Amino acid sequence: MAVKNLDEREFFFGHKACAGCGGSLAVRIALKVLGERTVAVLPAGCMSAVGFNFPQLCFANNAFITPFAATASVMTGLEAGLRRRGEKDFIVAGFAGDGGTADIGLQALSGAMDRGDNILYICYDNEAYMNTGIQKSGLTPPGAKTSTTPHRGSRRPKKDMPAIVAANGVSYAASASVGYLDDYIKKLEKAKSVVGVKYIHVLAPCPTGWGLGSDETVEIAKEAVDVGVWELKEYENGRWTVNRKPTRPQDLERHIDRQGRFRIQSQYQEDSRNGQR
Amino acid sequence: MRLRPWPDKTPEWTAFEAGYLVTSNGDWRSVRPVIDKERCVECGLCYLHCPDGTISRDLLVDYDFCKGCGICAKICKREAISMRREADYA
Numbered sequence A: 001m002a003v004k005n006l007d008e009r010e011f012f013f014g015h016k017a018c019a020g021c022g023g024s025l026a027v028r029i030a031l032k033v034l035g036e037r038t039v040a041v042l043p044a045g046c047m048s049a050v051g052f053n054f055p056q057l058c059f060a061n062n063a064f065i066t067p068f069a070a071t072a073s074v075m076t077g078l079e080a081g082l083r084r085r086g087e088k089d090f091i092v093a094g095f096a097g098d099g100g101t102a103d104i105g106l107q108a109l110s111g112a113m114d115r116g117d118n119i120l121y122i123c124y125d126n127e128a129y130m131n132t133g134i135q136k137s138g139l140t141p142p143g144a145k146t147s148t149t150p151h152r153g154s155r156r157p158k159k160d161m162p163a164i165v166a167a168n169g170v171s172y173a174a175s176a177s178v179g180y181l182d183d184y185i186k187k188l189e190k191a192k193s194v195v196g197v198k199y200i201h202v203l204a205p206c207p208t209g210w211g212l213g214s215d216e217t218v219e220i221a222k223e224a225v226d227v228g229v230w231e232l233k234e235y236e237n238g239r240w241t242v243n244r245k246p247t248r249p250q251d252l253e254r255h256i257d258r259q260g261r262f263r264i265q266s267q268y269q270e271d272s273r274n275g276q277r
Numbered sequence B: 001m002r003l004r005p006w007p008d009k010t011p012e013w014t015a016f017e018a019g020y021l022v023t024s025n026g027d028w029r030s031v032r033p034v035i036d037k038e039r040c041v042e043c044g045l046c047y048l049h050c051p052d053g054t055i056s057r058d059l060l061v062d063y064d065f066c067k068g069c070g071i072c073a074k075i076c077k078r079e080a081i082s083m084r085r086e087a088d089y090a
């Protein structure tokens, strides 16, 4: 069990995330694994909004806010600057949302991947632009209701970010979930030891945007893997390995129905079954 | 648990000491987790899964910062954590 070897100290503490926020759990655990010589880099998004409220500073390690589009570029600059100063044994780790990663920050990440910079980029995926009021992002799944999707929810597929990153030939890529912290911790440890661009995409449910109780986020993140809507996998040496097979695909419908953001969708399906649409 | 004590001075500029906390979150709570030591087997799952890091490794809850989300109570396989009405502690 991962609990024993984990650093007892908290590096992301006192933040103003909503109660039960999956993203804050993803950041907290990552910093416990990566340690105090981590420079955290955060673009605009919930994790920077809840972590930096002057003069409250919730990161106990070094941490920076970047312009929304610039996460990976700022990481590149910090890594080069620290190296130039003769610093050793540090990690530059980015924590960007799904919008910050798959949409506006994709070009900066593309540049860093092209250069093969030595950075660890973590996308905490809450499947919408949460900090500004739940707008649809490129990672919002089909059927999910946001404040900018039509009444029946998003009609676009979720961009396959892990595949996009792997296609750029990064050193290491993985998908993870806050519902499987053991697996997430293993991937962070692996990423820590690899040189080059490392990318971890962690599913991090948002009770506020998904229409969940504050106590349900970890459970939902685990269930997403179990029913097969989110895959835990790893990309190394040019090849993907699936770490976990869905164990209860039969519960898919229940998994969808319990999330408020899909409720219009399930109502719609029910109505069309009854011939009302 | 927080790494630094409550500060006694205000920073002069936006780049300053990491982990500088001046406000707490405990008053967000409507329910609070209470750990029953009799039932607890010290597995540490509640400590691991708390988004706020407000259960320490030795299982003390930091009520200054716990928001009462209930994740710890739900993850506990021994049902050792109960969520109690905050009003009863006022």
Ligand SMILES: Cc1ncc(C[n+]2csc(CCOP(=O)(O)OP(=O)(O)O)c2C)c(N)n1
Pocket (backbone or CB within 6 Å): A023, A044, A045, A046, A047, A067, A068, A069, A096, A097, A098, A099, A100, A101, A126, A128, A129, A130, A131, A132, A137
């Ligand atoms: C250039 C620019 N455009 C828009 C914004 C406004 N903005 C701040 S945070 C945010 C949403 C971020 O969404 P995501 O990256 O998914 O992170 P989340 O808030 O969901 O954690 C937006 C649109 C901005 N800060 N900068």
Ligand code: SF4
Pocket (backbone or CB within 6 Å): A016, A017, A018, A019, A020, A021, A022, A023, A024, A046, A050, A126, A130, A131, A205, A206, A207, A208, A209
């Ligand atoms: S809106 Fe969602 S992602 Fe943002 S702090 Fe609240 S729970 Fe976390």
Ligand code: SF4
Pocket (backbone or CB within 6 Å): B035, B039, B040, B041, B042, B043, B044, B045, B046, B047, B059, B075, B076, B077, B078, B079, B080, B081
């Ligand atoms: S999860 Fe339950 S049994 Fe495990 S340490 Fe916490 S209270 Fe004890």
Ligand code: SF4
Pocket (backbone or CB within 6 Å): A020, B032, B033, B049, B050, B051, B052, B053, B054, B055, B061, B065, B066, B067, B068, B069, B070, B071, B072, B073
């Ligand atoms: S109720 Fe939530 S914030 Fe409080 S200790 Fe439990 S998991 Fe942490």
Ligand SMILES: [Mg+2]
Pocket (backbone or CB within 6 Å): A097, A098, A099, A125, A126, A127, A128, A129, A130, A131, A137
């Ligand atoms: Mg988001």
